[in-house]
Amino acid sequence: MSSSLELLPRQDMDLTDRPKILFAATSLEPGAGGIQRVARLMARVLLDDFADSASVSLLTLHDKGPAADIPAPVRFHGGSSLRMAYNTIRNRGSHLITDACNLGQLHWLPGLRRKPYLTALHGIEIWEAAKKRWVRSAKAATIQMFVSDYSRRRAESIHGPFPRSCVCWLATETDELPPARPYAPDANDVIIVGRMFAERYKGHHELIAAWPTVVSMVPSATLRIIGRGPGEGALKALAEQSGAARNIVFEGFVSEQRLDELYARAAMFAMPSRGEGFGLVYIEAMRHGLPVIASRHDAAPEIVIDEVTGYTVDLDSPGQLPDRIIRLLQHRELAARLGEAGRRRWAEHFRYSCFRARYGEILRRFLQTRPIH
Secondary structure, eight states, X not given: OOTTOEEOOGGXXXXXXXXXXXXXXXXXXXXXXXXXXXXHHHHHHHHHHTTTTSEEEEEESSOSSOOTTOSSOEEEOTTOHHHHHHHHHHHTOSEEEESSTTGGGGGGXXXXXXXXXXXXXXXXXXXXXXXXXXXXXXXXXXXXXXXOHXXXXXXXXXXXXXXXXXEOOOOOSOSOOOXXXXXXXXXXXXXXXXXXXSXXXXXXXHHHHHHHHHHHHSTTOEEEEEOOOTTHHHHHHHHHTSTTGGGEEEEESOOHHHHHHHHHHEEEEEOOOSOOSSOHHHHHHHHTTOOEEEESSSSHHHHSOBTTTEEEEOTTSTTHHHHHHHHHHHOHHHHHHHHHHHHHHIIIIISHHHHHHHHHHHHHHHHTEEOOO
């Protein structure tokens, strides 16, 4: 541990000296993005399990109002980093937690430099394109909480060791199963859910390129692309040039209800990405009982077990992606078996209760660390 911190044995903790936790989040709004979903998970565990033993203050950078479903006061800052810094200093917390390493820079503020600090580390923000100040803030953390072992290994291959790191897999925000999927023997929809980038990042390009081959074997196969992003126009242009253009549908941004409907009628979920630090959409698809097609080039193999809950394809072997899609569309019993195995894996590892247990243990260890005054 850092030389400015002192770890107290659990039995020596002064239970009358309640920690004052500051949780600084990018956003707590539902549906705002992957890091925001992680922030909501982290906040929920704090409120569920630590509100009686610690003072918990929630601050958000980009929100313009409190999230309606967060059962605690939230100080929001409408994108003003200066106002957030000011309120962070005013709160005089004993422990700082951030949902990402960019907000970890709050740790350098007066009054917080010698306080215990935990940050979540996801993926691209701490990999090759990471800003130096973000890496410095992450390296300074008392606990560096990576969301996957892949993300940690990739960060360490670039920036050197993160000696106070741990891995905490993520989860869905619920323990509940969605409504039972209707029996649909002719369901041929393959869905991808994710932000669209111009770069070949999430797997949209690879799916569009594969679709003529898929349609040549399964003429009714439909690729449904859900979400928006800066690369949407380029992807639509690419799809229009495809020989299978009629079988590629852009759904845009959809409501949670509509998304559940799309999951319910899909044959499988596919997102063969090269850059997932975890992949929350994989576990959401598994919760819905869908087989998942991902890639072997990022964190997906920690989540999706090849030939058990779906497939992790080698994108450098271009034939693998359409082959696996066609296989599942033509063999419905196989698809159902993989989907059910995925649902069981979700129930065992990726429900909210699973994250609550994992993150709760990390928090208990973190709160044994006291600041030097």
